[in-house]
Amino acid sequence: MDFDNQGLASYEIIGTPAEEMYDQITAMAAEICQCPVGLIVFLEKERQWFKSVYGFSLKETPIEYSICKRFQEKEMDQMIINDLKNSDHFSQHPARLEYGIQFYAGFPLRAENGQVIGSCCVLDFKPNKLTEFQIRNLQLLTQQVMQLLAQHKAYKRLEREKEELKSWQKIVHQSAELSKIGGIYIDFKNQKVVLGEHTKRLFNLHDSYSLSYDEYLNQKFDLIDNPLGHLLKKIRQFDPDTPTPSNSCILKLEAFEKVFQINYAINQSKLICTFLDISENKNLEDKILSYKVMMEEVELQREIGAWEVDTQTNQLNWTENTYKIYGIPPNTPLDLDYVKSFYSNISFSSMERDFNDCISKRQAYNSIYQFKSHDKKKKWVRVTARPLIQGGEVRKVIGSIQDITKDYQLKEELTKNINLLKEKNNFLTNLANNNSFFIYKMNQEGRITFVNEYYKRTFQNANELRIGEKINDEVLIGESKLEAIKVAQAAFRNKGEIYRVKLIQKNNKGKELTCQWDFSVYEGKNEDELLCIGYDISELEAKTKQLLQTSKLTSFFNGKLIEFNNLVSHNFRSHVASIKGLFSLIELSKSNEEKFEFLNLAKGSLETLDETLFNLNSITDLNLPNETEVDPINLNFFFLQIIKNSFPFLLTKDHRFRFEVAEDLIILNFPEYLKIIVIQILSFGFKSRPENEPYWLSIKAYQKDTDFIHIDISNNSKQAFKMEEQEFAHFRDDKWKISSAQNLMKFLGGRLTINNDGANSITFKLSLPNGN
Incomplete structure (x- = not known):
């Protein structure tokens, strides 16, 4: 059998420490099956590793001692061996011979790809036999193990995604420090001018500098010796009556040796403009241009080789410099095949095409070719040629050859640097305008x-947020205000350290967002500044909350399973004991009338036992809902569907049904769990009705405030209750229905109470949170 560990490895469970939820399952399995040992086993190639152990001292064994590996060898849904000694396959198994294992019962654990990765099992040191009830509960516990594994796998995936977010956050944080962009915002409607903070530093202005709308409009600003004055004059030329959603231009200020790229959007109400200093890029381009001119001049002064080809004899003649360029001794015999050996097929084909065109079309050419010299050095040469015509025919082709290898390589390097610089500028520009991270800086x-714009669009009105004003902490909710102040103070005390905090904030639309922020203090030009970078993690928080909710629900139903087991066990023993005693009396009785009376009593006990079995079947067939999302529930439609599908006889004339639920009454809650609660209450009420009276039921729903919905379910039950008794201990055989409903209500954050008017009438009062 080939071993494939891919399915087990995907869960990342091997080597993890002991966990209470797994230990509860093994303890419960051993208790229910009345076995001394309970195990959760995972199968590796060389060993079996125990995630949870109850009643056994080992944490792992070699794979040869594993009984569970039989699941990998043979396809089966369960394996129960009452006595290993009588098994052909396991009679000589090391687990029996060395550890004394005599009994085994287990169910396989399967990965998503169907591969068996382990088992949930119980062991005994003596032969044993399980009941159907014990087997069914062991299977349910195995399913719970698979649910825990799925949750563990999802949690590991969330951890990896969180680490990826941390890496990206660090990259964005470092890149943002390199961004140098200034800007100006002009509000024509309210006559306001806002200079970007970096604009002041970009033009060496004091932080307190400000520009009024009148100064801008009439060009009365005292900035003659500052490039910003010239930029403002350029911006003043933009016409608000000609709306432009997006445009750009280049402004060269030779007096300041500066070049700016201006990006702007303008309409009749506002102008938004950014400046990007591209002087370094422009200087680099100018250097390349000047170098090109210089290189052309050098070409004219450098030594150039000459060559000629006699088209009648194909004889080649080279000057000494041409031999030197090819790296061969002067006067070396030449022919076309020898020259061709220096070139690649592609390069020689290009040169041959130019040469033939020169002859056939009688035109000169100037081309660049690549070849390898005699000493195997890669070179680039510029070749010029022109035809010599005599008697109407091309007799010779003469030309020059020049080694331009160094110049060509330098041009390639400069072109590469320009492209890299352009990519860098594009990256920084995109970073400043990103729509993923909230970025702002403030002083002490x-x-x-x-x-940045993304923060303003999300949390602030752009017209209300100005540089130099205090940050608006009204967007922070509850304790997040104090937490933000506490972390900011710590960052100012420890410059350079990064402090991470999770804050609850309210966006422009009033929606609550969970944001993760990094606070760090850096030395600014004039004072220390707190740099804050954050991003929205609301969706990640919701997924984490859902995972914790699922874990809580699993633990809740583990406890309910133990209660249910104890209740059913007690009921079965009492019914069986009654039947057994009645049949003993029948054997001792000599009167046929007494025997007949005892038989009727035994029949009643059997009917009660049958009813208990029916209830047992109901609870074991109860499937938990797969969906745990909060959804809007129309209570009018919700209750009528339950009555129609589960209790249709209540709508007949034999019973009375009163329904007071508004058609537009809606609640935000878990529909599947609420359905279980209502069915349990209605089932209990109908079973407890008076035997010789018509059954009546009343359902009423109403809302007193926005936080809770109240539901009253009343019926004529024969049970009697006291107002102060809320433990439901007097419900006897049907205790589990009301107890289950009460615990589910607690899980949903609500409350179930009982009112009794003393006249064979019970009202179940449900208070449910509306979306909380």
């Missing part, structure tokens, strides 16, 4: 020194 007084 809490005044804003920089804020």
Whole structure:
């Protein structure tokens, strides 16, 4: 059998420490099956490893001692061996011979690809036999193990995604420090001018510098010796009456040796403009251009080889410099095949095409070719040629050859650097305008020194957020305000350290967002500044909350399973004991009338036992809902569907049904869990009805406030209750129905109470949170 560990490895469970939820399952399995040992086993190639052990001292064994590996060898859904000694396959198994294992019962654990990765099992040191009830519960516990494994796998995936987010956050944080962009915002409607914080530093202006709308409009600003003055004059030329959603231009300021790229959007109400200093890029381009001119001049002064070809005899003649370029001794015999050996097929074909065109079309050419010299050095040469015509025919082709290898390589390097610089500028520009991260900076007084557009669009009105004003902490909810202040103070005390905090905030639309922020203080030009970078993790928080909710529900039903087991065990023993005693009395009785009376009593006990079995079947067939999402529930439609599908006889004339639920009454809650609660209450009420009276049922729903919905379910039950008794201990055989409903209500954050008017009438009062 080939071993494939892929399915087990995908869960990342091997080597993890002991966990209470797994240990509870093994303990429960051993208790239910009345076995001393309970195990959760995972199968590797060389060993079997125990995630949870109850009643056994070992944590792992070699794979040869594994009984569970039989699941991998033979396809089966369960394996129960009452006595290993009587088994052909396991009679000589090391687990029996060395550890004394005599009994085994287990169910396989399967990965998503169907591969058996382990088992949930119980062991005994003596022969044993399980009942159907014990087998069924062992299977349910195995399913719970698979649910825990799925949750563990999902949690590991979330951890990896979180680490990836941390890496990206670090990259964005470092890149943002390299971005140098200034900007100006002009509000024509409210006559306001806002200079970006970086604009002041870009043009060496004091942080307190400000520009009024009148100064901008009439060009009365005192910035003659500052490039910003010239930029403002350029911007003043943009016409608000000609709306432009997006445009750009280049402004060269030779007096300041500066070049700016201006990007702007304008309409009749506002102008948004950014400046990007591209002087370094422009200087580099100018250097390339000047180098090109210089290189052309050098070409004219350098030594150039000459050559000629006699088209009648194909004889080649080279000057000494041409031999030197090819790296061969002067006067070496030449022919076309020898020259061709220096070139690649593609390069020689290009040169041959130019040469033939020169002859056939009688035109000169100037081309660049690549070849390898005699000493195997890669070279680039510029070749010029022109035809010599005599008697109407091309007699010779003469030309020059020049080694331009160094110049060509330098041009390639410069072109590569320009492309890299352009990519860098594009990256930084995109970073400044990103729509993934909230970025702002503030000084120790809490005044804003920089804020990106994404933050303003999400949390602030752009017209209300100005550089130099204090950050608006009204977007923080509850304790997040104090937490943000605490972390900011710690960052100012420890410069350079990064402090991470999770804050609850309210966006422009009033929606609550969970954001993760990194706070760090850096030395600014004039004062220390707090850099804050954050991003929305609301969706990740929701997934984590759902995972914890699923885990809580699993633990809840583990406890209910133990309660149910104890209740059913007690009921079965009492019914069986009654039947057994009645049949003993029948054997001792000599009167046929007494025997007939005892038989009737035994028949009643059997009917009660049958009813208990029916209830047992109901609870074991109860499937938990797969979906745990909060959804809107129309209570009018919800209750009528339950009555129609599960209790249709209540709509007949033999019973009375009163329904007071508004058609538009809607609640946000878990529909599947609420359905289980209502069915349990209605089932209990109908079973407890008076035997010789018509059954009546009343359902009423109403809302007193926005946080809770109240539901009253009343019926004429024969049970009697006291107002102060809320433990439901007097419900006897049907205790599990009301107890289950009460615990589910607690899980949903609600409450179930009982009112009794003392006249064979019971009201179940449900208070449900509306979406909380």
